[in-house]
Amino acid sequence: MLKVQSITKSYGKKLILNQISFSVQPGEIIGLVGENGAGKSTLLNILATLASPTNGNIVLYEKSYREKRKEVRKQIGYVPQDIAIWEEFSVEENMVFFEKLSWKRRSKQELQQLCLDMELDKWKEPVKTLSGGMKRKLNMAISLIHEPDLLLLDEPTVGIDLKSRKEIGNHLKNLAIKENKMIMYTSHDMDEISTLCDSIICIGEDPFYKNLLKEANKQIVTF
Amino acid sequence: MMSIIHTRLMHWKKHWISHLFWFLLPILATVCMIQITNVVQEDSKIPIGMVVKEDSELANSLLETMKSSPLLRVYELSESEARSQIESHELDSAFIIEDGYEAKILHGSRNRLITSYQSNLSFAYTPIREMLISYVQQDTGKVKAAHTITDLQERLQPEAMVSFDEIIAKTNEIQAQENLLATTFSSYNDEGVGMKNDISILNTWGLWAIFSILSTLLLTDWLIKERRPGLMPRFAFMRFTYKNYAIQNLGFYVIAFLLFDGLSIVVFKQLLSESIDFNLIGAIISFRILISTSAFLLALLFKNSYFYYSVSFILVLFLIILSGAILPIDGLTKRFPWLLDANPIQPFLDQTFWNPWLLVPLALVSIWIAKGEKLNA
């Protein structure tokens, strides 16, 4: 499980995250909401070890981020907000490319299955001919190659069609339920958040989100 | 390393034609430029005909002297052939060494030694005739001097006679030592040009060095194309850190470049009669490491590959002018001798393995590695 203890983050004098604490159990999906600039990406980056908190502790399965950063990283899957794939490669080549650099050896069948699981069935096609939704799926599949326990996604469904959005949502649900993964993701789509997430974390000052969340009938933590 | 090679080959497969082109560029461009300048040089020689009607030592040596002139292309033919080729303007002019040439020279007669043909288009006739006459005069002069000396000797001390032949041999010897024209030509022929008689203005390995720098710079653009903001965070969760990945790729590129460098050595030996030795191989290896790591460091400074290409081309132009690899810069280096030491390509042009400039990029790359990964890439 993931334990976040009193995380604070400031850039210079600007305090972005103030005393954030929560924990995530295996199989849980946590949604992260808040207005633009509230610090959602900052929090995800800290949880992904890509940035250090100014204060506070994080522990993933008994491993402290401070002391065992390298081992912690092997258990984390991070889906960047920018699509980070090779446009001139096919889906297959992208998967093989990142498998070569990954911690885990996976067979081609396993790689293809990862894509099929989220209904990305265009295996041989060059990525540049794919729709935005397909690219998002591939971007996510790559982050799952090394079978991480904690999956962190920064706006994985932004700007794509409804069908792909639903398929990605279903896949997240499956990953949580069937594979017992911990999932945290940010989105601006309240419907999506309230149907998928077990609990919601709201950061920032804007009362708009807090009011909106009251209707969602979920466990909500606000900071 | 195998995984890195595998991923690199996946990239190369997508652009194999352009990669092959840039890898081969130093070989192709150097061979083309050397061949073209040789052809141009060969074409600019003046074609003349020589008709030799007498098979004597002096006549043949005059023919050889004319043939060894770098300005002339000498065809040996019969008088009638010469005349018809002058009429058809295939030859600029023709010269006939008449029968009795040697005998006349030995007797000090200067009449009708050489007959010449020209046409209304023979633009080089006069200077060539002057050149030929000066050679003939050399021979007649020698003979005259020898006659004078033997005459004097006969009159003064007949017992210590030096023979006519000995005097001619001695003057030939002196001439060989002092004839400036002839020694310049022969020194070119001695200097490792080998089988070819052509004196190439261009230095094969100098040209190769410039084209290699260009192709290395352009092929190092992978570093810019792959250092995309979205891609960097991925490396945090992979088996290789980004710097590890980049350095191993650099190593693989150096190996691939060295294979093509080896091919250059073989091709230049076959086509351009360049010699191979250990100094050359050592110099190529250190030069390769120098330019590959330097290009790597330069590419690290850029985010936009088109800007990087522009800077690369400017850099190469600068090197063409200042490195002395293509254009001679003797004038500059005589006035500023430190230029030779400051020129990073000079050790390669001198074919020495040790290049002090190599330390600079190697040190910088080491510092870059030692600085470690940025947390938030």
Ligand SMILES: Nc1ncnc2c1ncn2[C@@H]1O[C@H](COP(=O)(O)OP(=O)(O)O)[C@@H](O)[C@H]1O
């Ligand atoms: N590297 C940084 N240096 C300084 N300020 C930053 C940096 N990264 C983010 N910020 C600031 O932190 C705040 C939160 O940014 P971010 O986490 O990207 O917001 P969100 O993802 O919720 O829109 C913003 O005001 C942003 O300007």
Ligand SMILES: [Mg+2]
């Ligand atoms: Mg954000």
